[in-house]
Amino acid sequence: MPADASPDGRVTARGFAQGDPVRVLGMTDGFEFTRDGEIARLTFTRPEKMNAITYGMWSAIPDVVARVEQDPALKVLVLDGAGKHFSAGADISEFRELRSTAEGAATYDKAVDGAVSALTAMRKPSVAMIQGNCIGGGCQVSVACDFRFAAAGARFGITPAKLGIVYHFDSTRQLVSLVGPADAKYFLLSGELVGAVRAREIGLVNDVFEAEELAGATAAFVATLCARSQASVRGMNRIIEKIVAGQESTDAEVEDIRLAALHGEDYAEGVDAFLNRRPPKFTYR
Structure with missing residues (x-):
């Protein structure tokens, strides 16, 4: 990913700073949290699983949000995925163990709701930088962010109807507020995927860029947010x-x-x- 940075490590218009200006603040299984000047960054780091989100990752997101909110030097949180994808969704391989009973499903859903609520309630802006698959829980995370910028080859979908699951109320409300009830029904009832251009047309993403331009375009917008009151x-x-x-x-x-x-x-x-x-x-x- 191309990147330039000013001497103090701030993000610049061409990309996100890498190397010495970036300081790793914490790591949990599945994602990495880094800080680069005024920018916090949460990267899903399970590329071998297309960055599928585990129960532990859902549970840890509120702590990440709290850390960003409480740090006076941080202004924006950027979310992205390692490798070729943002996130293919929740890790379904955990469902037989963690969602095999009504009680287990309720506990799992509480972690998901907590992550979505934390992102939604952030006062500091959050930006999802999306490439590849952004499906299911991955799309749910991106919709909870304030802004979504996508690579031209990105794909979006929300697939509870393929699993016999009824989608979360707050996440459904957020989706309806972005794309309207007709397109929300298309996503949720069909489980079909749409490309990035269609996602922009219906309001699911703010803008679409060629893959090599995504980091720079996102960084330029983040820099604008940081410059505002x-x-x-x-x-x-x-x-x-x-x-x-x-x-x-x-x-x-x-x-x-x-x-x-x-x-x-x-x-x-x-x-x-x-x-x-x-x-x-x-x-x-």
């Missing part, structure tokens, strides 16, 4: 989450978010920078 980014992310969840009018939390931004340093800096025709230097963490 984080007070604005996180406040609006929370409000959008509430709207998607069905809230129809403002509440005390929304008003508190807006009032805090109005009295914050970023607002004063943004207005002054605009009036003086200079780039803003936001300081909110």
